[in-house]
Amino acid sequence: MKILGIETSCDETAAAVIEDGRHIVSNVVATQVEMHARYGGIVPEIASRQHMRTLIPVVESALEDAGMELPQLDGVAVTHGPGLAGALLVGVNTAKGLALSHDLPFIGVNHLEGHVYAAWLEDGLDPETRPGFPLMCLITSGGHTDLILMEGHGHYTLIGRTRDDAAGEAFDKAARVLGLGFPGGPEIQRVAERAAGTEPALPRPRVRSSLDFSFSGLKTATMRRAELKGMYPPPEDAELDPADVAEVALAFQEAIVDSMVRRTLEAVAKHRVNGILLGGGVAANSHLRAEMARRSPVEVIVPRPALCTDNGAMIGAAAYFTLRNGDAYSWDLDVIPSLRLG
Ligand SMILES: Nc1ncnc2c1ncn2[C@@H]1O[C@H](COP(=O)(O)OP(=O)(O)OP(=O)(O)O)[C@@H](O)[C@H]1O
Numbered sequence: 257m258k259i260l261g262i263e264t265s266c267d268e269t270a271a272a273v274i275e276d277g278r279h280i281v282s283n284v285v286a287t288q289v290e291m292h293a294r295y296g297g298i299v300p301e302i303a304s305r306q307h308m309r310t311l312i313p314v315v316e317s318a319l320e321d322a323g324m325e326l327p328q329l330d331g332v333a334v335t336h337g338p339g340l341a342g343a344l345l346v347g348v349n350t351a352k353g354l355a356l357s358h359d360l361p362f363i364g365v366n367h368l369e370g371h372v373y374a375a376w377l378e379d380g381l382d383p384e385t386r387p388g389f390p391l392m393c394l395i396t397s398g399g400h401t402d403l404i405l406m407e408g409h410g411h412y413t414l415i416g417r418t419r420d421d422a423a424g425e426a427f428d429k430a431a432r433v434l435g436l437g438f439p440g441g442p443e444i445q446r447v448a449e450r451a452a453g454t455e456p457a458l459p460r461p462r463v464r465s466s467l468d469f470s471f472s473g474l475k476t477a478t479m480r481r482a483e484l485k486g487m488y489p490p491p492e493d494a495e496l497d498p499a500d501v502a503e504v505a506l507a508f509q510e511a512i513v514d515s516m517v518r519r520t521l522e523a524v525a526k527h528r529v530n531g532i533l534l535g536g537g538v539a540a541n542s543h544l545r546a547e548m549a550r551r552s553p554v555e556v557i558v559p560r561p562a563l564c565t566d567n568g569a570m571i572g573a574a575a576y577f578t579l580r581n582g583d584a585y586s587w588d589l590d591v592i593p594s595l596r597l598g
């Protein structure tokens with residue numbers, strides 16, 4: 257079964273053809289990141305307008321790479337939430353038009369469920385056995401940091417979430433304090449690699465008696481540390497010392513990763529799962545991937561970095577399992593900007 261997956265919830269215009277939920281036939285991602293970088297964040301109007309310009313060419317190149325035409329597909333899937341309303345509308349209406357005009361099934365996908373299914377797009381990984389249900393999913397991205405217990409396809413329970421900033425948002429804000437570019441996650445990771453590790457540790461944020469996360473205190477602590485070192489606000493007459501930037505970036509990355517790993521392992525112990533699944537843009541972080549694998553008592557699966565950030569492949573993958581369960585979507589499906597999972 258071949259499904260076209262479309263993703264336009266934020267600043268990536270993406271389309272992919274996925275076979276049987278686990279094999280990538282084609283996968284095209286057109287990022288808008290440079291258009292938003294100069295504003296230091298995503299501008300919703302720019303995002304929607306750019307999706308309108310690029311979505312059809314992106315779909316065409318996904319079909320061309322797959323050597324297929326629309327009538328040969330078994331369904332058209334699209335993210336209908338969560339995300340930016342205007343951006344989601346472009347994807348949903350385009351997908352409806354494509355499906356309707358070729359009499360194909362139309363499937364609405366929860367973007368967060370897409371981040372989950374990205375993990376099984378890696379060769380040889382079968383959701384039934386690797387690691388097998390129940391699973392603890394940590395979906396950590398620009399808009400979410402959720403711990404989700406997955407007991408089977410379509411069976412999710414939200415057991416922890418951030419009380420304030422998402423982890424990706426914290427990476428982006430810390431990067432701004434350190435004078436690094438947007439998006440901040442990859443920048444922090446890059447400069448932290450050069451650090452010697454001489455900076456005293458930053459506090460590990462914790463929410464007592466709960467599996468929730470909180471990152472705003474860490475953000476403030478990072479800002480204080482930068483102030484103390486004369487790095488923030490940025491001095492007018494001098495460049496920041498790259499060695500100082502690297503040290504604070506490393507201290508931030510270690511604190512945020514440690515707090516995500518600890519919480520996830522507490523959830524694993526409490527719910528006795530067979531494995532951990534990581535997804536979302538922050539799961540691209542090499543330190544998070546390595547620490548989770550090193551400290552976990554159970555198998556950890558995580559998509560390759562390019563499948564952690566937004567893409568259409570994960571939408572086509574999640575849609576296969578929805579369609580296989582017999583869940584149909586009606587033509588009046590609407591966008592849900594604040595859609596949750598579990
Ligand atoms: N290597 C990395 N280390 C840490 N963070 C990273 C890395 N790569 C990307 N990120 C972060 O991931 C976030 C983007 O992730 P993603 O594309 O999944 O988010 P989103 O789609 O904006 O949000 P959501 O999925 O919650 O709707 C950004 O905040 C970015 O800084």
Ligand SMILES: [Mg+2]
Nearest residue numbers: 397536537566
């Ligand atoms: Mg995302």
